[in-house]
Each structure stands twice: as C-alpha cells, then as structure tokens.
Amino acid sequence: MTEQTFVSYAELILDQLADDPGRTVLTTDDGQRIPAGELHDSVLRMAAEMADRGIERGSTVAVFTGNRPEGLSARYAANLLGARVAFLYEGMAPATLATIVESIEADLLLVDPDAGEAGDALVDRLRNRGEGAADRPAAPAVLSFGPSPLAEDLTACAARHPVRRSPGAARPEDDWSIRFTGGTTGIPKGIRMAHGPYRDLCLRAADRDAPPRLLVCTSIAHMAGILADATLLAGGQVVLRRAFDPGDVLTAVERERITDVFLLPPLLYRVLDALDQDGPAARTDTSSLRRLIYAGCPASPTRLRQAAGMLGPVLHGWYGQSEAGWISEALPHEHAVTGHAGQITVGRAIPGVEIAVRDEDGRDLPLGEVGEVYVRSAQAMSGYWKRPELTAQVLRADGWLRTGDAGYLDEAGYLFLVDRLKEMIIVVGGHVYPTELEDVLLTHPAVAHCAVFGVRRSDESEEVHAAVVPAPGHRLDDELTKDIGAFVTARMGAMYAPAALHAVDSIPLTDVGKPDKKLLRARAGTGAGAVR
Structure with a gap:
C-alpha cells in the first residue's frame, strides 16, 4: 500500500x-428518510x-x-x-x-x-x-x-x-x-x-451476505458509529435513535425490520426485562433480527442464556478495546462454550489477531491459567495522545499490547475473561472477581440487576459490596440480605459473600453505558442504603 x-x-x-x-441510507429519530x-x-x-x-x-x-x-x-x-x-x-x-x-x-x-x-x-x-x-x-x-x-x-x-x-x-x-x-x-x-487499520476493520465488519439494517440507539461516538460505517460500506441502512429506551428499541426493530443492533450488556438486560413483562413490548416481532452484538463490559451468562431463549440464535459477543481494536468474536453457536466458572467464551481471535495470556513478569502462562490478556494486532492504537510514557507501559516495542483484562485460553483457542485486573477485589483468602459474583447474584430470584465492587477500609484492606436492584415484589431488608449472603456462600464460598448490599432503583451507568462503579464506590463510602 x-x-x-x-x-x-x-x-x-x-x-x-x-x-x-x-x-434510503439513514432514518432519523423523527422519521426523516435520507x-x-x-x-x-x-x-x-x-x-x-x-x-x-x-x-x-x-x-x-x-x-x-x-x-x-x-x-x-x-x-x-x-x-x-x-x-x-x-x-x-x-x-x-x-x-x-x-x-x-x-x-x-x-x-x-x-x-x-x-x-x-x-x-x-x-x-x-x-x-x-x-x-x-x-x-x-x-x-x-x-x-x-x-x-x-x-x-x-x-x-x-x-x-x-x-x-x-x-x-x-x-x-x-x-x-x-x-x-x-x-x-x-x-x-x-x-x-x-x-486510517489504515480502521479501513481494514470496516471492510471486515462490512463483509455480509445481504445489506444490513442497523439500529443505532447508543452514541455514534462509540461502537455504534463504527457499525454505522460498516453498514453504509455494506450498502445497508442506518436507523438513528437519539437515546436508548427499551420499548423504543423493540418498536423500531419491528417497524423498521431491523437486522442488526448493538447493545452494551446493561442495556440488553433492560430489553429482556421489557420482553419478559406483560404488555405490548412482550408481543414485539423480532424475527427480522440476524445479529445482536453485545460488547463493552462483561455480560452475565445467565442473562445471555435468557436472551438466546427469547431472541433465538442471533447473539454475537465481541471483545475489543479502543486501544487494541476488535479482538475476538463469539458466534451464536459458540455461546454453549463455557469455562471454569460457567463463563461464556468471548470467542476466538479474529483473523490477523494474536492473543496471549501472561503473568506479572510477562511470561506466557499454560492453557487454563488466569493471567493478563495480551494482544498483537494491526488494529492496535498508534499510542496515547502526547503521552509517550503511558504508551510505552501499555504498547510494547514488539507490538504486544497489555489489555488490563484477566482471562485464560483453552485448548481450542477460546478466550474466557474473568474481569478487569483493576476491578479485582483482594480479600482475606484470595481474589474476588466481580463478574463471577454478579452472575451468581443474578440467579437469585430476588435480584433483578446488580453490580459488585470493592470498598477499601480504613486499614487499607478491601471488602466486597454489591449494589442490588430488587426484583418486583422483593425488598432488600435484613432477612433478604442474610439469605443472599448464604446463597453466595453455598455456591462460591464465604470470601465471596458481600459484606454489604446497597439497594438501588437502577444501576448507574457511565457516559459510555457501563456500570459506574466509581460512583457506587463513592456512595458506599457514605453508608447510604447499605444493609449488612
């Protein structure tokens, strides 16, 4: 070139x-067709x-x-x-x-x-x-x-x-x-x-059997914008929504015969909740869907199985980072591939991407052992803007990039993510990975949504906290808190049992749609809504 x-x-x-x-290539929120x-x-x-x-x-x-x-x-x-x-x-x-x-x-x-x-x-x-x-x-x-x-x-x-x-x-x-x-x-x-790697990424994502109809209900400044580019390259149509609303998403899917949609896992859960309730949303015709892409933060295996049951074989799990680009994909049939703790795989490396799992000293680990995920790819960032020292910490001279994610590989090349390394909670007895605990909590009938995070105590040790949205008909009181603690202990061990649960109406999200654990951690420091 x-x-x-x-x-x-x-x-x-x-x-x-x-x-x-x-x-027509664009449809706006107010119905204008461009x-x-x-x-x-x-x-x-x-x-x-x-x-x-x-x-x-x-x-x-x-x-x-x-x-x-x-x-x-x-x-x-x-x-x-x-x-x-x-x-x-x-x-x-x-x-x-x-x-x-x-x-x-x-x-x-x-x-x-x-x-x-x-x-x-x-x-x-x-x-x-x-x-x-x-x-x-x-x-x-x-x-x-x-x-x-x-x-x-x-x-x-x-x-x-x-x-x-x-x-x-x-x-x-x-x-x-x-x-x-x-x-x-x-x-x-x-x-x-x-430009070069991005063009190649768009061309790969645009390689489709038929022109897609993409629903964009998250910001075009993020992943949805990349998918919009690929859709236009594929000769498809983009349907723009100003904001996410689960009912509006389902209405648009049916009215516009949407084939593709991207959702962060917390937003996918809200769509599933809308489908699971009595009312017009539950009767939505979603048969046009061919590809529901979820990415951006860890997804609950329990909720993914629910999604597959409601929507059929349309789930595509993408793993990637802004720094590393698109790393791997789990196709619909690969959602049956699970790891040590029941995690659903994030798939295998897409063509042109290499994945390694290494220890703290940068040495490759045996298959099945948890370490930091490293990636080598032409899609990797050029570097952080005017921050060469920080770039050198993340992007090595040999092209390998440190993702900051903890995970492991199996014999077939499937990658399983455990959590972000910085989200890991160090407690007496070992390490607690919030994603694993969140999935167990979501199997409790009284828990509708949750987010697990660590809180540092005055002695610099950490304890496990969880923000919980109670399921309809339930209230987070002392009795339910004890029951949830026993539920977790029986399934994962005592060190995973939350030291405190915080009742919330909804899980707060960051500006990019991920659970805002910094905000939850700050709220926990005040003791507001905590039940121990």
Missing part, C-alpha cells in the same frame, strides 16, 4: 453512496466549507453531538480532508470536555444545537478560558449543526458550495480519530487510531 494508492474508509463510503443515490445521494452531497459540501476555514491534513476537529445525520457527514468530511476527529461524549462534565479540546489543540469544534446547557457551558469555557494566558492554545473556531445562538450554522454554510469531489488527503498512518477514555477526574486518555 503506497501513499498514492491509499483509499480511506470515508472515500469507500462515498463510492458506495454514489452507486445508488436514490436508496437518500444516499443527499448524504453523499452533504459530506462533500461540508468538506468544502471546512477546507475554506483552513481544515486540512493534520488538523483536529472536535465533535460534540448526539445521534444526528450531520454528525456522520461531518466526520466523513473531516477525515476526507485528512483531519483527525476527536469525539466528545455526552455525559462528561463541561470542564472535562473543555480540557480535552484544549489538550488536543482543536482547530474546529462542531456542536449539536440540541446540546443544551452542556453545549453552552463548553463553548463558554473555551472562549473565556485562555483570555490573558499566553501559554494556552487559542480557542477553536465553533460551528453548529443547525441554527444556534452559539455559532454559525455549518449546514447552511456548506449548502452554498457545489458538489465537487477531490482525492482524499489521508494517509494510512494518519490518525482518523482520537477516542477518549471515560473518566470523572483528571484528563481522560486520548487513544490515537490510524
């Missing part, structure tokens, strides 16, 4: 859109407007938006020009978002006009932050995806340009994006992802 012949994923999507300009030709032209017009404003190869464009078509158009336009795109996540504090924009020295900030107070606060902080500070980068130019008092309307400005396509400026080694890890304090880590 030479610089002269490289064709980026954005160019491939434009080619696909141009092939049949009249077909044809391929309109999306194609919007990308080129936005690229022309950005180029007029100085965006070029090596520039950085920050994007703060929900699930709207303009968010996809603008990303493709910026990448076509060779600019990197930095995603800003809804749910992060404005101060954190402003720090991120400043740290990447963004040239342009694109804001959703429906961002509300969060958008207002972000723009205000950026415009006022550097006043009088010579050591701070200049605030980026700001444009909005529609009429807004915050900034000029990018869509209106772009509409003045003719539709004219020029060769893409990106090279395979250039960053196509910077994805920031979630965080509630400090500056999240910026993960640099290169």
Whole structure:
C-alpha cells in the first residue's frame, strides 16, 4: 500500500453512496428518510466549507453531538480532508470536555444545537478560558449543526458550495480519530487510531451476505458509529435513535425490520426485562433480527442464556478495546462454550489477531491459567495522545499490547475473561472477581440487576459490596440480605459473600453505558442504603 494508492474508509463510503443515490441510507429519530445521494452531497459540501476555514491534513476537529445525520457527514468530511476527529461524549462534565479540546489543540469544534446547557457551558469555557494566558492554545473556531445562538450554522454554510469531489488527503498512518477514555477526574486518555487499520476493520465488519439494517440507539461516538460505517460500506441502512429506551428499541426493530443492533450488556438486560413483562413490548416481532452484538463490559451468562431463549440464535459477543481494536468474536453457536466458572467464551481471535495470556513478569502462562490478556494486532492504537510514557507501559516495542483484562485460553483457542485486573477485589483468602459474583447474584430470584465492587477500609484492606436492584415484589431488608449472603456462600464460598448490599432503583451507568462503579464506590463510602 503506497501513499498514492491509499483509499480511506470515508472515500469507500462515498463510492458506495454514489452507486445508488436514490436508496434510503439513514432514518432519523423523527422519521426523516435520507437518500444516499443527499448524504453523499452533504459530506462533500461540508468538506468544502471546512477546507475554506483552513481544515486540512493534520488538523483536529472536535465533535460534540448526539445521534444526528450531520454528525456522520461531518466526520466523513473531516477525515476526507485528512483531519483527525476527536469525539466528545455526552455525559462528561463541561470542564472535562473543555480540557480535552484544549489538550488536543482543536482547530474546529462542531456542536449539536440540541446540546443544551452542556453545549453552552463548553463553548463558554473555551472562549473565556485562555483570555490573558499566553501559554494556552487559542480557542477553536465553533460551528453548529443547525441554527444556534452559539455559532454559525455549518449546514447552511456548506449548502452554498457545489458538489465537487477531490482525492482524499489521508494517509494510512494518519490518525482518523482520537477516542477518549471515560473518566470523572483528571484528563481522560486520548487513544490515537490510524486510517489504515480502521479501513481494514470496516471492510471486515462490512463483509455480509445481504445489506444490513442497523439500529443505532447508543452514541455514534462509540461502537455504534463504527457499525454505522460498516453498514453504509455494506450498502445497508442506518436507523438513528437519539437515546436508548427499551420499548423504543423493540418498536423500531419491528417497524423498521431491523437486522442488526448493538447493545452494551446493561442495556440488553433492560430489553429482556421489557420482553419478559406483560404488555405490548412482550408481543414485539423480532424475527427480522440476524445479529445482536453485545460488547463493552462483561455480560452475565445467565442473562445471555435468557436472551438466546427469547431472541433465538442471533447473539454475537465481541471483545475489543479502543486501544487494541476488535479482538475476538463469539458466534451464536459458540455461546454453549463455557469455562471454569460457567463463563461464556468471548470467542476466538479474529483473523490477523494474536492473543496471549501472561503473568506479572510477562511470561506466557499454560492453557487454563488466569493471567493478563495480551494482544498483537494491526488494529492496535498508534499510542496515547502526547503521552509517550503511558504508551510505552501499555504498547510494547514488539507490538504486544497489555489489555488490563484477566482471562485464560483453552485448548481450542477460546478466550474466557474473568474481569478487569483493576476491578479485582483482594480479600482475606484470595481474589474476588466481580463478574463471577454478579452472575451468581443474578440467579437469585430476588435480584433483578446488580453490580459488585470493592470498598477499601480504613486499614487499607478491601471488602466486597454489591449494589442490588430488587426484583418486583422483593425488598432488600435484613432477612433478604442474610439469605443472599448464604446463597453466595453455598455456591462460591464465604470470601465471596458481600459484606454489604446497597439497594438501588437502577444501576448507574457511565457516559459510555457501563456500570459506574466509581460512583457506587463513592456512595458506599457514605453508608447510604447499605444493609449488612
């Protein structure tokens, strides 16, 4: 692959859109159906407007938006020009978002006009932050995806340009994006992802027997955006929802004859709960589903078996990380492959990926022994944004990347994850992996949802806590707490029995949709809602 012949994923999507300009490729939350030709032209017009404003190869464009078509158009336009795109996540504090924009020295900030107070606060902080500070980068130019008092309307400005396509400026080694890890304090880590590996990832994910119809009900700044790219490359259609709601997901699946959907496990559980209750949702026709992808955090084997029973053989478990890319896949029939403690496998390495399990000194462990999962893949990040020391700790010179996950391999090459190493709870008698305990708790009839986490005591030792959403008809009182403790002890041993249970109405999620154990840990420190 030479610089002269490289064709980026954005160019491939434009080619696909141009092939049949009249077909619908996007459906918005309000029912608007956007044809391929309109999306194609919007990308080129936005690229022309950005180029007029100085965006070029090596520039950085920050994007703060929900699930709207303009968010996809603008990303493709910026990448076509060779600019990197930095995603800003809804749910992060404005101060954190402003720090991120400043740290990447963004040239342009694109804001959703429906961002509300969060958008207002972000723009205000950026415009006022550097006043009088010579050591701070200049605030980026700001444009909005529609009429807004915050900034000029990018869509209106772009509409003045003719539709004219020029060769893409990106090279395979250039960053196509910077994805920031979630965080509630400090500056999240910026993960640099290169064009060449990303194009190849999209092409692999787009290799389908028939064009898919993808439902996007989680943020396009995350996994759903990658699947949207693959769907458009495959000649399919993307149905956008502004936010996740289990009833709305089921309605959309039936009405739009959805074939593909991505859900984080906690969101999948809410869909299953909706299907399991009396009412219209329970009668939803889900027969169009061909692929329900779950990923992002550990999934309960109990709930996965429930999903397979309700939805049929459509579950695809993907394991990956922003740092490492797509690592492995568990196909529907492979959900019968289980490990030592009943875990369902996360599958085998996809082509081009190597997996190893190693001890604390980096030595390969025998099959079946738990250690840290290492990955070597062309999809691995280029590094953390302007953090070479941290990059060296994670990405070794020989290409092997430390995932921070604990797991083991079996004789057939199946990988089983135990938990995140940093989530492991060290108690007297051994190590408690929250994921294993969560799955046992979910088999108790009084537990609807749960999240297990460690709490450090004044003597620096740790104890096991669990946040529990009681099942309908149950209340977390002293009697139920004792019963759950005995239930766990009988099945796993005394060291796994929670020292305290915390009754909650729902498990709080981070801005990327994972259980927010930092928040639960902080709440536990106050003793609120704890039953011992």
